[in-house]
Amino acid sequence: MLPRLRHYVTAAVTYRRIGSLLASAPKTGLYAEQQRQRGLVRVEGDEAADFLQGLVTNDIRHLKGNTSAIYCLLLNRQGRILYDSIVYQPSHNTFLLECDAARASQLERHLRMHKVRRRLEVEDVTADLSVWCVFDPAPDKMQLTQLSAEALYMNPKVQNEVTLDLAGDFRDVTIVEDPRVQQLGHRLVVPAATQSLRELLLGVKENTTNHTFRSLRYRLGVGEGPEELPSAKSLPLEANCDYLHGVSFHKGCYVGQELTARTYHTGVIRKRLLPLVFSENASEVSPDASVVDERGRAVGKVRACLGCHGLGLLRVEECLGAEKLTVEGHVVQTFRPYWWPLQAPKSKASL
Structure with missing residues (x-):
């Protein structure tokens, strides 16, 4: 039985909004967008943490239960990217690996192949759970196209606080900050039957497509999925994994670690x-x-x-x-x- 994803929250969560691009830019508010192109694979068992520690580029020990997430990559033995992932820990011995939905079944097989005799379960749970993000998209597309390249970036020194008002039943919801870049907002893992976040989040607009968040990622320079990080071709450091807090150079060995470490310590990216x-x-x-x-x-x-x-x-x-x-x-x-x-x-x- 799939474990319940619990995240206990207070009445309001402080959310750092993106600094305005221009003084005249309108305030668009927060958007909620379902990430239909993202799937989830569950790894559960007493040995799950040690198992993942030998496969992902980041340090699993950085996870602090269901209040945080880590960004990481899974590599082949040649040090090339196979999957990009955000890892959640809804309970002590349970981990959820977010990945491209079209490749979730392949990730499941990849994990099973390395499982050997470890006491753990691996299951594609994309049909049971879905991923949403809540973010500030900044000015609309029409205004963005009128700005110079330099002006398209948020001034990191200008940050305003807004409140993400929470309501409803959060017993089956995990909500964490996106571990890659602060301006990517929050990510939520909810039951797949959830069609809307309006009962959970007050004053948040909903998008029916993934284009707004995707556009924000592009403006920030953050890649995701096999189209942007071609499988078995892309290198972790060229994908900015080090800048996105997605690789640990102190955790020890993992599959594909040698080339990444050697490039970082002796090479030029x-x-x-x-x-x-x-x-x-x-x-x-x-x-x-x-x-x-x-x-x-x-x-x-x-x-x-x-x-x-x-x-x-x-x-x-x-x-x-x-x-x-x-x-x-x-x-x-x-x-x-x-x-x-x-x-x-x-x-x-x-x-």
Whole structure:
């Protein structure tokens, strides 16, 4: 029987809203959006924590019960990304691994393959549970398209507090802050039968698509899922896993750890996932289209596009220093996300 997901909350939860892009930008309020493209795999048993510790890039010991979550990756033996995940711990020996819904069954098989004789259960529970996010989308799309690339980013020094008013029965709900970037808001794991959060959250607008949150992710430069982090091809540090608090360099061995650790300690990460801001709608841009500088040199590739926003795996130094970037004739800009460290963690890093 699936364990009940409990999260005891007070009457209100303080939520840090995104700083305004411009003084004249309207206050859009908080949005609630079901993440239909995300699934969940449950791992339960006395040995579950030790089992996951040997498979994920982050340290499972950082979890503090059902009040927190961690971001992590699962790698192949060559150190390439197989799955990106947010891990929840609804009870002491129970963990929920959020992943791309289309690959949840594959993740279940992957975990079972490594289970061997450990005393634990692994089950795809995507049909039983769903993931929602609650976030501030910032100004609407029309206003965002009128801003310069630099203005598209929230000023991290300007933060206002708003209150996320909670109501209703939360006995079967887990609510945590998104562990990647503060401006991604909160994530909720609720029973799949939940069609609306209106009875749980007061004053929150609901979206019927995933486009608003996806656009926010692109503006922040955060990748997710196999389309943006191609399976068995992407590298953890190029996907900013270190900047997103998704990898521990002190926990010990895990599958794929050697290449990641060696690159971090001795190498230079020349390419990273960066936000793209197009001068016009670029939804028709081809997957893996080349990003070209003013000299005609390819300096990266597009990973995803939605309207005027997208993600690209780019050569950081070349792209940030370029006078002009284009993709299939579209003018595009990129810049360093504000949430990146002001200085790289190592003196040898190129950022």
